Amino acid sequence: MRRVSNDVPVPAPPPRPPKQEGMPQSVKGMRDIIADRFALHAYIEEVAKNAMRAYQFTEIDVPVVEATRLYQRGSGETTDIVTKELYAFETRGGDKVSLRPEFTPGIARAYVERGMSRMGLPQRVFTAGPLFRHDKPQAGRYRQFTQVDAEIIGGTSDPVYDAQTVAAFYRVFATLKVPVTLEINSIGDRVCRPGYRKLLVAYYEEHRKQLCEDCTRRLETNPLRLLDCKEPGCKKLRENAPKMLDKLCSPCSAHFTEVMEYLEELGIPCSLNPYLVRGLDYYNRTVFEFVHEIGSLAGGGRYDYLLETLGSRPTPAVGAALGVDRIADALGDRYQIPGKKPKAVFVAHAGEKAKKCALALSETLISAGIPVRDALAKDSLKAQLKTADKDGLPLALIVGQKEAFDKSAIIREVRTGLQESFPISRIVEEVKRRLKDSRE
């Protein structure tokens, strides 16, 4: 039933089965990333990964599925991530597991379980991949999303690590030219935070009646989040609330001062946000976020207690993660990925016999390491060249009956229309030379 020439009518395609209610649809909060959007995501991920490599981080992979208990212990029993956003389920064997909602607990687990401290201290690792949170979806908020995450685990709680972590992520935004402001804060440690917490609770208890409903609840569960409330009443109250920065113990205060000094040395501008509190329990001392108009694009901080919460010996750590999807949103659909020039060669045929030669020629080129594009299934040379043009390719090879006969091919500069015939034996060499030129 193949069409051999334009004279033979094409048989009508068979009727498609009607759409049924059982037609699969993507699940709530899940989406397909295709075409230009994929290229954008891949580019962002690549820029981020390269930055991490440059800052001495080594790439690793950790499982998408972990024991639910890991997140309950690691991320915090009362955090939203654990109480309402976890994709938790029971396996056939009865194990309680969850899709990872963040990277840090999994990496911390791997660090301990695989004895990574024996590989040198501190360990600088990074990873990238999908995370899952059972949120109500909204623009810029999906149930599956991609992050690039970097952590410095082990060694000492040196503020230079905080600064270097910030620097690595800062560079990603600088490279991508995404305008962000770096917000930073210190939330103290075991020594000074409980005291501050008491002061804060005492302050808010006094004004309990002015608090919104949620904040009344927060007062019991997670008082630090009170500072983050957007209700006008609560916002006003916070102006006179005690600030953590004023209550830091001297080691924390010194630590934070050093972080700020290192950032200044690195030429990284940041703004102090005394109300910055992150949603995870394990943070202490430095916390930071890279904020854009559309929201937070990356965030992280120090977590010196997480590892021992998981049963390890005390192990300080600092880390951060950036959201690929959000950054793609911030760059916009029209963002031109820099330095992305097609370097494939187009192969076209004219006539059935030539088609076979063109196919063979493609294979030769690919073997020689030259990427090939074609539209060999199309009959007219016109339609084939149209495809070459649409793909923006600089070179097209044309094989017709004559060329098939004398073992040659035409090289056509798509842009100028200039073309020249070469024997097959010299094609690879000539194409390589011209592709090199066209890239400059």
Added chain:
RNA sequence: GUGUCCGUAGCUCAAUUGGUUAGAGCUCCAGAUUGUGGAUCUGGCGGUUGCCGGUUCAAGUCCGGUCGGACACCCCA
């Protein structure tokens, strides 16, 4: 999870307010005397109007449910 709004071709939108066979632009495909791209012209593919049910002589249009999306809360990447 709560509240509000929205679902018509792959995309952006029409359809005289309940009335014949749901249209257009873009995209895609094919042609314009069969071996040469971008322009133009011509034609074609593409929809059980998200899905299920109800009201009605008649539903894309009204009602209910459901699924999906957007906005706010919440939270965060």
